[in-house]
Amino acid sequence: GAPPETPQKPAPGEKPAPPPPNALLSDGIQFGRLLCGKRDARRFVLSNRGVLPVKWRLAGLSALPRELRLSPEGGELAPRSDVAIEAEFVASEKKDVGCKFTLEVLDAQELQGVAHAFPIQVKGEAYRIETDVRFPTPGFNGIDFGLLRVVDSAAKPVVIRNTGKYAISYALAAKDKSKVKDLFAVEPAAGSIEPGKEATVQVHFNRDKTLRRELALVSNADLVLSIVEPLTDAKEEAVPVNVSVRAVFSKYAITPGRGINFGPVTYNTSSKPKTFEITNLGEFAFDFALFKHGDVEPVPSEAALAAGKGGGKGAPPGGSLALGQFTVEPATGRVEPGGRREVSVVFKAEGARVYAEVLGIAVGERDFGDAPGGVPYEVSGESCIPGIAASNVDAIFEEHTVSAALDPAGAVANEYGRRERVFNFGAVVADLAVPRGGG
Known part of the structure; x- marks a missing residue:
């Protein structure tokens, strides 16, 4: 307690003077809320401003819960001296803590018994951050994007529910040194959740479509969900978000692989059709488009759509392509996984000369490094005049x-x-x- 500013010397055996009003005595020790597994300490100072020594002790400590400790528990305080008493709160389990102990002050000889008794209240709360994180794939502790094409993007939701008593904050991001960090985007990447509420976070894969290679991730743990205590801004929990995804290119084969040669054909006649096949060796259907090699490579899906709109009622499926003296049909099409598409080529002979053209084959979603200008395919034939x-x-x-x-x-x-x-x-x-x- 705090003594009067001008202390009076008491007679021997006289009771020590009571202290003036004090916040500790009126409010007690308030620890507030404390996360389980944490420790907190409060200190208060007992001062003897008198000219005689006094004794003091903390009574009722045996009734304190095990989460609270006070030390020292008593002693003799010399004139004009102080002693610091520390109260420690150890939050071991979720509960409210409330109790009282008594600060007793006695004369040094303990002739007068307890001169002053000050009840001091202690309050605190041990609590837990409690969340329920729900992932989109049942039975998988994370996000499974499944099988995608390299050019695809995808998004999956992660739902975070605050089942605790107090508001929490969260942050979902990839580790700083992750090699796949640029492939994932989180929206929103951070936020706060009130008690009983939930937040839905969208995790995007390849949102900007920057992926340029095939990729296979199996339970990759580079994404981490951090649960943050707003009071301290400290990350109290880190939940690894396992991510699985496989991104592939279109796989194909063209046979025969060396092109088509019609040989000699009588002028002013058309040859019998010769064919080549486009086979789908991959796991996704792909579109293809044929064009004159050297021109700008068309986007196969767009070319097929344009052919369907502009071909007219009598146009064959996929349309046809006139390339010099050669007619190729169909000019566009789609090949399902494991399937094949036959392309027919007809040579129209004129005059007496050799004709050769390079056909470009655009296969949708193939490897970016595979024939960037289109897969070249040569067709040739000779027009002959009999004599x-x-x-x-x-x-x-x-x-x-x-x-x-x-x-x-x-x-x-x-x-x-x-x-x-x-x-x-x-x-x-x-x-x-x-x-x-x-x-």
């Missing part, structure tokens, strides 16, 4: 001897002379056999 080649002597007599002129003195059998324009068969034995039935 007899009479001027190319070397080609006509390629299996015989061709000379500048025939030599009368030494004729060579099976020889063609350019000057004479004569082919010499050489000596031939006459057939002298008499025809059957002759006379």
Whole structure:
């Protein structure tokens, strides 16, 4: 207690003077609320401003709950001196704590008994942060985005319910050193939840579509939900949010792989159709579009939509593509997983020349590094005009001897002379056999 500013010296055996009004005596020791597992301490000072020593003690401590401790519990206080008494509150289980003890002051010889008794109240509350976190996939302690394409984005909700007595704060974010941190976005990333209320947090995967490679995460724990005590702004609980996701590209095969060669075709006619196949080796259906290689690669899904709108009533499914002397059909289409699509090519021969074109095949959602301008595929054919080649002597007599002129003195059998324009068969034995039935 605090003594009067001008203390009077008491007679021997006289009771110590009572202290003036004090907040400790009127309000007691207020610990407020304390999270379970935490400790808190309060100190108050007992001062002797008199000229004689006094004794003091804390009575009723045996009735205090085990969560409270006070020390020291008593002693002698010399004139003009102080002693600090510490009260400690250890929050071990969820409960309200309220009790009283008595500060007793005696003369040093204890001749007068208890001179003054001051009841002091102690109050505190031990509480827990209690939450219920619900994930979208039953039985999985986290978020399972399942199977996606690399170009896809997805969002899943996480519901946080505050089942405790007081408001809490939360923060959901990826670890600073996470290699997949940029693939996830949380909205809202932080907030507060009142008692009995809940907050829904959306976790986005590849929201900005920055993923450029295939990815497989199985129960990845780089996302962490932190529960924060608003009073101290301290993270009291960290809940790992396991994330599973697999993102894949379209897989395909084109056969035959070396292109199509029609060979010679009579001019002013169309060849019989030749085909190649586009096979889906992946896990998702994909769209494809055919175009002239070197032009801007179309987006297959958009090209298919445009063909369906503008093809007209009689247009074949997927439309057709005219590429020089070649007609390719269908120009667009979709191939289901494990399926295949046959593409027909027809060559229209004109004149006497060789034709070749490079077809571009756009396969939707394939690897970004796989033929960025479209998969090239060559088609070729030769238009021929029928006739007899009479001027190319070397080609006509390629299996015989061709000379500048025939030599009368030494004729060579099976020889063609350019000057004479004569082919010499050489000596031939006459057939002298008499025809059957002759006379």
